[in-house]
Amino acid sequence: MKKLKTAITGIIASVILSGCVTTSEFEQMKADIARLYVESSQLKQDVSELKTRIDKMSSDLTSAVALKEGQLTLLAQTQDYVKELQLLKGRFEENSFQNEKKFKELNDKIAELQAKLNQPAASPEKNELTKPAQETLKDPKAIYDSAHIDMKNKNFASAREKFQEIIKNYPDFELLPNSYFWVGETYYNEKKYEDAILAYEEFLKRYPKHDKAPGALLKEGMAFLELKDKKTAKVVFERVIERYPQSKEAEIAQQKIAEILNSGNSGKKTPTKKTKSKTKSKTKR
Known part of the structure; x- marks a missing residue:
């Protein structure tokens, strides 16, 4: 701006000193100079706004990049969690299946005993009466x-x-x-x-x-x-x-x-124990 002002002032001075300009031309020059000042000021404002926008876009871009990196990290962690959850789920289902199988066998055995005991029994002996x-x-x-x-x-x-x-x-x-x-x-x-x-x-x-x-x-x-x-x-x-x-x-x-x-x-030890238990029971009777 300072250089522009100096140049314009120099032009005006040289024109006045030369004495070659009419009054109307001088007025026109003044109007053109004023317009140049306005355009220069507007241009300076536009440049400043453009710089501000560029700075903001740069900041937004930096934030977007950081956010994208964070999302990628979070996505990777989420995928790891999903894999771990699937693994735990598989183990849980396997254990549940085994437990249910064991408990079903136990309940079936108890039901079998219940059915057997529900069959008509002999009359109670006298020593079991009230x-x-x-x-x-x-x-x-x-x-x-x-x-x-x-x-x-x-x-x-x-x-x-x-x-x-x-x-x-x-x-x-x-x-x-x-x-x-x-x-x-x-x-x-x-x-x-x-x-x-x-x-x-x-x-x-x-x-x-x-x-x-x-x-x-x-x-x-x-x-x-x-x-x-x-x-x-x-x-x-x-x-x-x-x-x-x-x-x-x-x-x-x-x-x-x-x-x-x-x-x-061991296999062979069990029959020995059975024999002993039978001997003991006979002795008690």
Whole structure:
């Protein structure tokens, strides 16, 4: 602008000094110079605005590039997460399938036992009939204590009747869950393992979080083991470990699984144990 002003001033001065310009021409020159000033000012403003726009476009472009890079990184991370999720999903579905298969086998076995036990049975023996003394007991706690005395004296049939009486007539009794558990114990002690399994299962369905639940599930597995059904016993022991991993019963279940696996490898040791058990049973009788 300064150079333009200097040039215009020089032109005007030279024209005036030469004396060759008329008044109208001089006025026209003044108008042209004024127009040049306006155009120059407008051009300067346009250049400034253009520079501002270029700076803004450059900033936007930088932000867009950074955003694009961030999106690409996020996309890569998302793809990794999707792959990991698919892998975990596959493992979960595989484990679920195996567990469902095991539990179905266990439920089928229990249903088979239930059907077998639902068949008409012989009339109860006289020593399993309700004793007159039991009819006088109306307090559930007294009946419960009396049942435990029978358990101590190995009178399991009498004890079972008293526990079943509590279950039938005293649904609000605080030790009702224990009564369900002890019914299973009476059967187990009588070596009626099929009945014991069903009794333990009934208890577990009603009270899965009871403090006796780990013991009931462990004894259910032991009952299957006594019935020589090692496959189902192993499934039950695995169930103990899965449901009650911090319990003592879980440790025992782990040992029993190891014994089952070892017995499967040794083969010849099992018949020896069977012979011993038969000898013992004959001696007791």
